[in-house]
Amino acid sequence: xxxxxxxxxxxxxxxxxxxxxxxxxxxxxxxxxxxxxxxxxxxxxxxxxxxxxxxxxxxxxxxxxxxxxxxxxxxxxxxxxxxxxxxxxxxxxxxxxxxxxxxxxxxxxxxxxxxxxxxxxxxxxxxxxxxxxxxxxxxxxx
Amino acid sequence: xxxxxxxxxxxxxxxxxxxxxxxxxxxxxxxxxxxxxxxxxxxxxxxxxxxxxxxxxxxxxxxxxxxxxxxxxxxxxxxxxxxxxxxxxxxxxxxxxxxxxxxxxxxxxxxxxxxxxxxxxxxxxxxxxxxxxxxxxxxxxxxxxxxxxxxxxxxxxxxxxxxxxxxxxxxxxxxxxxxxxxxxxxxxxxxxxxxxxxxxxxxxxxxxxxxxxxxxxxxxxxxxxxxxxxxxxxxxxxxxxxxxxxxxxxxxxxxxxxxxxxxxxxxxxxxxxxxxxxxxxxxxxxxxxxxxxxxxxxxxxxxxxxxxxxxxxxxxxxxxxxxxxxxxxxxxxxxxxxxxxxxxxxxxxxxxxxxxxxxxxxxxxxxxxxxxxxxxxxxxxxxxxxxxxx
Numbered sequence: 001x002x003x004x005x006x007x008x009x010x011x012x013x014x015x016x017x018x019x020x021x022x023x024x025x026x027x028x029x030x031x032x033x034x035x036x037x038x039x040x041x042x043x044x045x046x047x048x049x050x051x052x053x054x055x056x057x058x059x060x061x062x063x064x065x066x067x068x069x070x071x072x073x074x075x076x077x078x079x080x081x082x083x084x085x086x087x088x089x090x091x092x093x094x095x096x097x098x099x100x101x102x103x104x105x106x107x108x109x110x111x112x113x114x115x116x117x118x119x120x121x122x123x124x125x126x127x128x129x130x131x132x133x134x135x136x137x138x139x140x141x142x
Numbered sequence: 143x144x145x146x147x148x149x150x151x152x153x154x155x156x157x158x159x160x161x162x163x164x165x166x167x168x169x170x171x172x173x174x175x176x177x178x179x180x181x182x183x184x185x186x187x188x189x190x191x192x193x194x195x196x197x198x199x200x201x202x203x204x205x206x207x208x209x210x211x212x213x214x215x216x217x218x219x220x221x222x223x224x225x226x227x228x229x230x231x232x233x234x235x236x237x238x239x240x241x242x243x244x245x246x247x248x249x250x251x252x253x254x255x256x257x258x259x260x261x262x263x264x265x266x267x268x269x270x271x272x273x274x275x276x277x278x279x280x281x282x283x284x285x286x287x288x289x290x291x292x293x294x295x296x297x298x299x300x301x302x303x304x305x306x307x308x309x310x311x312x313x314x315x316x317x318x319x320x321x322x323x324x325x326x327x328x329x330x331x332x333x334x335x336x337x338x339x340x341x342x343x344x345x346x347x348x349x350x351x352x353x354x355x356x357x358x359x360x361x362x363x364x365x366x367x368x369x370x371x372x373x374x375x376x377x378x379x380x381x382x383x384x385x386x387x388x389x390x391x392x393x394x395x396x397x398x399x400x401x402x403x404x405x406x407x408x409x410x411x412x413x414x415x416x417x418x419x420x421x422x423x424x425x426x427x428x429x430x431x432x433x434x435x436x437x438x439x440x441x442x443x444x445x446x447x448x449x450x451x452x453x454x455x456x457x458x459x460x461x462x463x464x465x466x467x468x469x470x471x472x473x474x475x476x477x478x479x480x481x482x483x484x485x486x487x488x489x490x491x492x493x494x495x496x497x498x499x500x501x502x503x504x505x506x507x508x509x510x511x512x513x514x515x516x517x518x519x520x521x522x523x524x525x526x527x528x529x530x531x532x
Contacts, residue, residue, distance in 0.1 A: 016170055040199055071299030072196050079199035082206075100174055101301050104167045105203060112174065 009139040011118040013091065015132040016100065019109030021089035022140065025126045026060040028052050029119055033069030034076040034102065043085030061128045062087040063119055067099035077102025089130040091137055093119065111135050143169065143178050152309060160212030164305035171302060172313035179314040181275050181294075186214065186307035187263050188255055189221040189279035190300025192487035193242040201242065203301070204249040207308075214254040215310035219263035221280050221300075222427075223247060224488050226480045227259075232452070233488040255307070259482035260456030262371070262427040264291070267458070275318055277306030281378030282371070282426045282504065288385035290370050294318045297384040317384050324357030324387045327395045332402045335364040337372045338501045338521040344376025344386075345503035346405050350398055352380060357387040357395070368429050372502065375426050379504040412506050414518035414528070417449070418499035420492065421529040422485050423522060424454030425502035430462050433479070436526065437468040444531045445476035451529040457481045477529070485509060501525050 028051055032038070037047035043057040057080065067073060077099070080086035089109040092099060093116050103110035109132035118137060122128060127140040151157060152165045172178055190196045196204075224243045225233040235243075251257055258266050261280050264287060270276055272292035278284050279298040287293040296317045298306060306312040316322050328351065334343050347356055356377075377386060423436065436453055445451045453472065455463070460481040463469050472479045485500070486508040492498060492515035500506055501522045509517050520528065 016174060040197075070195075071301065072190060072200060074299065074301050075190075075196055075199035075203050078203045082202065095174060097171070097175070097299055097302065100170055101167060101299060104170050105163060105301065 009121060011114045011137040013111040013114035013135045013137065015110075015135040016095065016112050017103045017108060017110040017132060019089065019107070019132045020130065021061065021109050022127065022129045023059055023061050023088045025063060025122050025124060025128045026052060026055055026057070026087070027063045027119055027122055027124050029065060031066050031068035032062075032064055034067065034073030034098070035070045037069065038076060038080070040076050040079055043080050057087045058085045059088050061089045061091060061130055063091040063122055065093045065116070065119065066096045067092075068096065069098065071098045071101065073098040074101035074105065077108065078106040081106030081108055089132065091118070091130060111137060143173065149180065149311070158211035160207050160210040161308055163207075163210075164212070164308040165311070167302060167305040168309055168311055168313055172315075176313040176315035180311040181314040181318050182310060183216055183277045183306055183312050184274045185216050185268050185270060185276050186218040186303050187221065187268060187276070187278040187280060187283060188218060188250065188300060188303045188307065191221045191246060191250065191259070192224040192483075193239055193246055194224050194487055194489050196246070196300070198242075201246060201249070204246060207304070208249045208252050212253045212308050214307040216307055217268060218255045218307040219258040219260070219266070219268040220247070220250055220255050221261055222259050222483045222487050224483060226482050229478070229480060232478060232480060233483065233490045235489060239489055253308070258456060258458070260427050261484070262429070262456060265427070265429055265459055266456050275312065277303050277312040279303035282375035284384050285374035285378045285386065286371050288317070289374065289387065290367065295384070297382070322355065322385065324390050324392065324395060325354035326351050326356050327392050327397045328356040328358050328400055329397060330358060330360050330400045332400070332405060333362040334360065336521045336523070337369060338519060340369040340373040341376040341501065341503045342405055342408050342519065343400070344373040344378075345380050345507065346400060346408050348377045348380025348383075349408070350400065350404065353382050355383045355385055355387070357390050357392055360388070368432055371426055376503045379507050408503065409519065412517055412519040414497070414499055414520055416497045416516060418497045418518065418528050419449055420496060420498045421449060421451045421525050422454070422498065422500040422502075422505060423525055424452070425484050425486070425500065425505040427484070428453060428455040428459065430459050433459065433463045433468050433472075436522070437471040439523075439526050440475040440477060441471055443475050445529050446531050449529050451477040451526075452480050452485070453477060454480045454484050486512075499525055499528055
């Protein structure tokens, strides 16, 4: 469900953890594991051969199909959020329990069930607005 | 979502911040994976207890939750931690790990979680009955209580089980209703008899059907509750299912055959080709009956000087074994009956020259990701024989 009327690109998903955030997009088609895949002291993605290897999560809008790996990843998200190193918002196609839990306990706005097309349309570095009250993702500038 | 008066108050913060956050999590799960409803639970079982698993991030969370008034509302038990509290030296535990682990246990205890430190809480007083609704984590226990006892629980995570314990509620999903039905038929043509057979069969089925609930049709099998426990652990390791069926509706279901060939693939991968240096029995934790039969085999014998034999169980079963003289027999043979922990969640270090022999496919599976040592599986008889002086 993307709309390009009046030049804005929008996607409708379902707001799971309510909140609002605007920031730079970090987009991947590969699931991320927060336990082992992310440095808990810096929020930098460590997973070898991941297309986001070396990128930093802090203050970004992370768009991914879903998370993966141990449910302990929830605690890593929580810990990152407490130290302001977590993504400002997370957007998923089909959220997994680990990511969902991490977002609730870390109070990170989460929008789930966005169309897969969002991951190919939105590019790294785009400025994106996440309205997790209404489940709306809007590309502000690219 | 329709909430009861109590739930509305919880969400408003009248039951404290911890309860509010916990309910938010359960509601988000109900909304995303369930029927948008909650179900009251009779007990909970919490995983993610070992410092090796949850690390400082986990302590951070538990600490905040306890400080904001977290307190369980139903009987809640604790999964194993990183070492035997009375014999930490057996598990390469350093000062740092020791302190962090004790802190985790203290935090969970302060919230009312019983320090059972076992993956088999159903042996030590957290025993559900058919039809009970629960919020349990620890996949082997989840699969066991759903399939063998007939209780209802989601396959909870550490944090979601704790949140359910604090609110007394779980997300109502298919796993809490009689909509849970077999999704695939697994026809097993080989004979299954000892613990290893059951463990490997569960693990193999999970590899073949990793996300569907199997109806397992066996031709020739020797059952016991302990063996079904080993099967549950094997299946829970390689599959995301929360249960299996041994009988039930099988109309129009896809069929999968498990023959000795599929099982042999797993067995060959973990074949013993050298003398083991560490022999581990007790994943999941041994019942008293299992310890009795192991003690019988060890009576009057001696473990090799160059090998270590660990038999793991829960604190409560350990005490019973001690009262009945079984501990004496085991220790006289030079073996260790250990409690509170298991190999997988302990920081134990194995070197490349070590050879681990176990009768659990679950232990073999996880040990592989932890160490460069050789990993092998063998039946319980073989495990004991390899450990003993000839």
